[in-house]
Amino acid sequence: MPDLPRPPSDRRPPAPVPGLAARALATAAIDGVLSRGEALEEAFEGARLEPRDLGLARMIAGVSMRRYGSIGHLLEGLMAKGMPRKSGPLEAILITAAAQILFLDVPDHAAVDLAVRLARADDRAQAFSGLANAVLRKLAAEKAERLAAVPADADTPSWLMGRWRRAYGEDRAHAITAAQRTEPALDLSVKADAAGWAARLGGRVLPTGSVRLAGHGAIPALEGFGEGAWWVQDAAAALPARLLGPVAGLAVADLCAAPGGKTAQLAAAGAAVTAVDRSEVRLTRLADNLKRLGLQAEIVAADLLAWPGGTFDAVLLDAPCSATGTIRRHPDVAWAKAAHDIAALADLQRRMLAKAAGMVKPGGLLVYCTCSLEPEEGEEQVAAFLARNPAFQRVPVTAAEIGGLAEAVTPAGDLRTLPSLLPDPDPAMAGLDGFFAARLRRVG
Numbered sequence: 001m002p003d004l005p006r007p008p009s010d011r012r013p014p015a016p017v018p019g020l021a022a023r024a025l026a027t028a029a030i031d032g033v034l035s036r037g038e039a040l041e042e043a044f045e046g047a048r049l050e051p052r053d054l055g056l057a058r059m060i061a062g063v064s065m066r067r068y069g070s071i072g073h074l075l076e077g078l079m080a081k082g083m084p085r086k087s088g089p090l091e092a093i094l095i096t097a098a099a100q101i102l103f104l105d106v107p108d109h110a111a112v113d114l115a116v117r118l119a120r121a122d123d124r125a126q127a128f129s130g131l132a133n134a135v136l137r138k139l140a141a142e143k144a145e146r147l148a149a150v151p152a153d154a155d156t157p158s159w160l161m162g163r164w165r166r167a168y169g170e171d172r173a174h175a176i177t178a179a180q181r182t183e184p185a186l187d188l189s190v191k192a193d194a195a196g197w198a199a200r201l202g203g204r205v206l207p208t209g210s211v212r213l214a215g216h217g218a219i220p221a222l223e224g225f226g227e228g229a230w231w232v233q234d235a236a237a238a239l240p241a242r243l244l245g246p247v248a249g250l251a252v253a254d255l256c257a258a259p260g261g262k263t264a265q266l267a268a269a270g271a272a273v274t275a276v277d278r279s280e281v282r283l284t285r286l287a288d289n290l291k292r293l294g295l296q297a298e299i300v301a302a303d304l305l306a307w308p309g310g311t312f313d314a315v316l317l318d319a320p321c322s323a324t325g326t327i328r329r330h331p332d333v334a335w336a337k338a339a340h341d342i343a344a345l346a347d348l349q350r351r352m353l354a355k356a357a358g359m360v361k362p363g364g365l366l367v368y369c370t371c372s373l374e375p376e377e378g379e380e381q382v383a384a385f386l387a388r389n390p391a392f393q394r395v396p397v398t399a400a401e402i403g404g405l406a407e408a409v410t411p412a413g414d415l416r417t418l419p420s421l422l423p424d425p426d427p428a429m430a431g432l433d434g435f436f437a438a439r440l441r442r443v444g
């Protein structure tokens with residue numbers, strides 16, 4: 001006898017489990033970083049999730065990376081045999097669940113239950129769903145005491161911590177890693193009327209001129225976004241372009257320009273900007289940003305080292321770097337980089353700096369900057385350049401031109417911001433990215 005047709009309700013797909021999609025995306029993002037070296041943000045581009053779930057996934061993944069060292073330390077203590085081999089996304093499932101249990105306002109049972117579901121749904125992880133359940137329950141039951149025993153610097157890889165100790169001393173290295181534990185506020189560069197925009201958006205004007213907002217919703221929904229009144233730019237990232245001084249009417253090359261934060265500053269200040277970058281994708285973002293802001297620049301898609309170039313009144317080179325100064329905004333950077341990356345990047349920067357220098361007209365300024373905390377990509381790079389190029393002289397940065405941040409001026413006169421600067425009683429309103437910038441003039 002043929003089967004009787006089932007009533008329609010039986011043919012409906014099972015109702016989605018609330019919150020599972022957000023955990024699945026967060027886990028996939030962390031797995032992408034850990035297993036394939038992908039950038040965390042890549043996982044969220046084009047993700048088809050309700051805005052609420054997308055926001056939650058971003059938050060879970062962000063905290064998972066920000067506290068990855070602490071979480072890894074705790075999981076190690078709970079898994080006597082270590083992470084099982086060939087267990088697929090198990091590690092990412094455990095990390096994201098632990099992040100919720102330890103650092104987010106999520107009921108422990110929900111974090112554990114959803115993690116076990118994710119493990120069961122994966123061919124390689126399902127054999128370990130019981131282990132996941134046991135480990136996470138134990139972590140939840142003992143979280144306060146276990147967390148209190150995690151070393152203070154656990155969230156920075158030891159090779160990087162060692163570098164910062166050598167470059168900045170024990171206390172400042174600690175302060176840097178501590179500053180990276182808190183999700184930073186949103187910084188905006190405004191075209192005009194910083195005080196007015198700070199008042200309208202419920203933020204404050206920093207001494208350096210950026211507007212800082214603590215709590216905020218989706219960026220495109222904020223007042224002023226659509227009309228192009230401001231753009232998102234870390235307060236430290238806004239400083240290097242300012243070192244060129246008044247640029248109205250000057251021909252300025254912005255080298256390695258995308259997505260265009262500094263191009264926007266220069267164009268808004270009245271410069272005729274040539275923005276060069278080799279990434280077509282990032283240049284599309286630059287073009288979109290300029291369009292929204294009602295600003296113009298000549299956009300050149302080219303490898304800087306192969307670009308014939310030209311001569312400019314001023315040149316800004318924001319060279320590709322290890323980005324260790326941006327770990328507070330991109331915590332995956334800390335775990336995606338290795339010590340050997342620094343030497344390779346320093347060599348690329350050396351060649352780019354030589355190329356950029358050749359484009360500066362006599363008497364013109366060259367600003368070299370990187371969002372790195374590593375001296376090889378900053379102070380040492382510029383010292384070596386000056387030793388090789390007597391036609392250039394440093395024009396020392398003064399505290400007055402960077403909002404009185406005297407601590408951010410090196411004895412040699414370069415700009416060196418650290419994430420631990422700009423302290424605030426509210427950690428979410430404190431700090432700025434780690435940037436280096438030197439201002440050089442062509443005198444010969």
Ligand SMILES: C[S@@+](CC[C@H](N)C(=O)[O-])C[C@H]1O[C@@H](n2cnc3c(N)ncnc32)[C@H](O)[C@@H]1O
Nearest residue numbers: 256257258259260261262277278279303304318
């Ligand atoms: C630090 S980001 C630039 C950020 C940008 N200046 C801003 O303020 O928004 C470095 C940029 O260098 C670009 N880049 C890397 N290697 C390059 C090359 N050989 N030639 C041109 N651009 C390059 C990358 O595509 C990336 O957009």
